[in-house]
Amino acid sequence: MPELQHFPPTVGVPRSPAPSTGGGQADPAQIQHSIMEEQVELWWFRExxxxxxxxxxxxxLILGCGLGGVGLLSTTTSVSSEWRLGAGTSLCLLALGILLKQLLSSAVQDMNCVRSRRRIDMLKSGGLSDLIVVLTAGSAMLICGAALLHLALVNHMPKPGQALNDMYISGVVLLTGGGAAVAGAGVYSAAVVLLERTRQGRRLMDRVISIFTVSGQMERQARRETTSSLANLI
Structure with missing residues (x-):
């Protein structure tokens, strides 16, 4: 029986390159990001x-303003009826306004009537609307506290009393709470801006690295094909 001879591969017949394992695999994070980009309902839960x-x-804010307003209204007397009624009513209305915003955002999310990414980012928790609400609440508390402090300091000199001491303490508490709210909103805004810039820089670096990686893989693949063609010719 004749022995089988080993023949070299035919010259000129192209060989199919081996699939690259580096760039052919799908990134799970990229797949998840693509799914979230397509589903409008998931835009509310991105962060x-x-x-x-x-x-x-x-x-x-709702608990603090609501309890503070109810406390001032419940302790209203004939001596301190004006400032307690004014401050208590303002705090209760502020708490109701914040609660109304949260309820409206939840209703819009449940009804799924908003399909714009910009509006969803503005309405959702952590968006622009929450920042505006916190700044508004903090500014209102600062104004109310400053007014109470001014009245307490002006009226305390000729006739000191327990009602003026309560007015002074309430003004200090409102100034402290309002200042904390405004400062927290400012720190939050600065942190968000810095994080967005950092993410943009990372995305740019990832794109540059991926471009160089793909270029290097294509160059190595071209070299392998050239070497295999030369070996086949030899």
């Missing part, structure tokens, strides 16, 4: 950390 932070701040 859970920011949403949780803003939700907790809104709850604290």
């Amino acid at each position: 859970p950390g920011k949403s949780l932070l803003c939700y907790c701040v809104a709850v604290l």
